[in-house]
Amino acid sequence: MKENASRHLAFAMDVDSFDEAEKWVKLLRGKVGLFKVGKQLFTRCGPDVVRMIRAEGGEVFLDLKYHDIPNTVAKAAVEACRLGVRMFNVHALGGGEMMRATSTAVREVCEREGIERPVVLAVTILTSSTDETLRQIGIDRPVTEMVPRLAALARDAGLDGVVASPREVGLIRSACGPEFRIVTPGVRPAFAAANDQKRVTTPAEAIRAGADYLVVGRPISAADDPVDAAARILAEIEEALSSSADG
């Protein structure tokens, strides 16, 4: 039963050393479905940290949010595939041409080199952002309009899914259908602080809304007892999964 819930949980391993990353992998291996390697850890440790997680039997979500010209992102994506990550992302604000070039390059390299194709996601609007954040950068449309719009652009470019707040799962499902993957940071159990996250829900609300994967970092890493915090989140996911299945 717990394996089922753990498949839906990605731990955001935002730490600053290889040894600490290894400690977290050994502690949470088997309890979470994916270890998310983001900008801090990758900048510090590079691809070796991805290799370490895989050698320890973990799956990797490489969260580098590639945002550059189409050729550059497509080539970075090819290297992510060669690293053996299970999931990685680009930034949807890079546009449809960049996402299409990435999707094509990923399919080609995986076919040619016999690599299991990773799930390729587009980040929509960061979960730390609000309508005001968008206004500051000259976007006068609300988050609730931008997220499904960017999700549809990603789907039309051949990507597998998006990263968004669990609050927007319903809007994305309506725009992109039931098969489109939705990965949600901005998840906060009742026992944890929101920190810099603005568009949040609880783990149960995210699952009930239809999120495929929940990304959780500080509610676990900053807890007095991280294993217990992860277990409480898994119990909440489990409960929401079974109540959704009931009906």
Ligand SMILES: O=c1ccn([C@@H]2O[C@H](COP(=O)(O)O)[C@@H](O)[C@H]2O)c(=O)[nH]1
């Ligand atoms: O919109 C986004 C995209 C990515 N993230 C990343 O998820 C984790 C969340 O960590 P918490 O400690 O649970 O807040 C973090 O690594 C972000 O870089 C996001 O939060 N929002």
